[in-house]
Amino acid sequence: MKTELFIGRTQVEAKRQQYFYPCTQHFYRNSPQLVRGSMQYVYDELGKEYTDFFAGVSVVACGHCNPAITSRTIAQLQQLQHTTTVYLTQPAVDLAERLEEVLPGDLRRTFFVNSGSEANEGALLLARMHTGRKGFIALESGLHGRTNLTMSVTGLPMWRTDKYLDKDVVFIPRPYQEDLSLEEAASLSLESLERVLEEKGHTIAAMIVEPIQGNGGMIMPAPDYFRQVKVLLERYGVLLIADEIQTGFGRTGRMFAMEHYGVTADIVSMAKALGNGVPVAAFATTDEIALSLNRPSASTFGGNPVSAATALAVLDYIRDQQLPERAAQLGERLKAGLLELQQRYPAVISHVRGTGLMLGAELSGASADQAAQLTDRVLEAMKDHGYLIGKNGIGRNVLAFQPPLIITEADIDGMLGVLDSVLAEEDKTDGPL
Known part of the structure; x- marks a missing residue:
């Protein structure tokens, strides 16, 4: 691809500053301008290759521009691009049928929308309609969207933009505190949940949770936590909503992350990896609960033929390539490598968390600001060496590893080798500055 087809990154940045809202930011001092993608790789306008260990925040799980998927997207785009749910179309009903096959338990009714925020908004509305109650319970440091209601149940201060x-x-x-064991933190969280239910259970429609808190820092609770949550909620007739928007479709080594805990939620929201970059999202529930969402409703673009055909191709690829199993195996290799780096640089890496290919390495500093600055320096250095890594956490000091699930052992080993050299530079001082 000829580089002269693209204007320079300085000009792109200037247009971005001129026409975007100031809330739109990126990770880097010198951000690459990405112009092309192929499986686990992306390329800038100068032709430099980057190995993607972030996947657009868990979106392109099957790889960038995967021909097995994009060919079917293009075919549908050329046949029927859009209609509405007032007409019959096969791709959407085929997708709903396929989702019923992979969803846990008795979840089989699906409402298609466009984004994770919209999926969670719909799930919360469904809970209110079914229970006749208004209130919700959410976990501190969770992230569920940027609509008013999903922002209301978001517990990360930086994402709670709306004052009303x-x-x-x-x-x-x-169920996580740095100075406690997972079991102790889970116990404190459950005690708080029980107190809230005893006081307000009759007013609560649902509790919404991420099986693994992604933006909260890759927080995975004790194995028995969600089972005990479900028992308490059922006692008070409160529904459980599992926000699987980051964790769904194989990323954690299971098709859905709640399977790690042996729990089936009453409602599941999904997005991101389902479309592998094409906007498609949904919330799913049981026949019984679905009966409560019975007043006329529609989504203009939700479940459109192109998105549905793409998602069907994604589900085929996940099945045929056994991506959940692949994520589990490669995740073990990546996590072992990160733990080895933690042993080598204990003054730099304080924690390694997560499972499958949804892992986080928390970086240390003399203060929260210094830890965040260290994280930014590591991201910048890794980018300069050709590796794109994410960041999250309450203090924005957790390196986020969420690569496409088609990443290879060689990619992982190469990234870990470069990360080793970057951390060694940081560790030359008396501790990260």
Whole structure:
């Protein structure tokens, strides 16, 4: 591809500054301008190759521009691009049928939308319709979207932009505290949940959770936590909503992350990897609960033929390439490598968390600001060496490893080798500055 087809990154940045809202930011001091992608690789306008270990925040799980998927997207685009749900189209019903095959338990009714925020908004509405109650319970440091209601149940302060959020939300401590064991933190969270239910259970429609808190820092609770949550909620007739938007479709080594805990939620929201870059999202539930969403409703673009055909191709590829199993195996290799780096640089890496190919390495500093600055320096250096890594966490000091699930052992080993050299540079001082 000829580089002269693209204007320079300085000009792109200037247009971005001129025409985008100031809330739109990127990770880097010198951000690459990405112009092309192929499986686990992306390329800038100068032709430099980057190995993607972030996948657009868990989106392109099957790889960038995967021909097995894009060929079917193009074919559908050329046949029927758009209609509405007032007409019959096969791709959408085929996709709903396929989702019923992979969803856990008795979840089989699906409402298609466009984004994760919209999926969670719909799930919350469904819970209110089914229970006749208004309130919600959410975990501190969770992230569920940027609509008013999903922002209301978001527990990360930096994402709670609206000053006029819904007041009928109660936050409880998440089952993680740095100075406690996972079991101790889970116990404190459950005690808080029980107190809230005893006081307000009759007003609560649902509790919404991420099986693994992604933006909260790759937080995975004790194995028995969600089972005990479900028992408490059922006692008070409160529904459980599993936000699987980042965790769904094989990323954690299971098709859905709640399977790690042996729990089936009442409602599951999904997006991101389902479309592998094409906007498609949904919330799914049981026959019984679905009956409560019975007033006329539609989504203009939700479940459109192109998105549905793409998602069907994604599900085929996940099945045929056994991506959940692949994520579990490669995740073990990546996590072992990160743990080895933690042993080598204990003053730099304080924690390694997560499972499958959804892993985080928390970086240390003399202060929260210094830890965040260290994280930015590591991201910049890794980018300069050709590796794109994400960041998250309450203090924005957790390196996020969420690569396409088609990443290879060689890619992982190469990235770990470069990360080793970058961390060694940081460790030359008396500790990260």
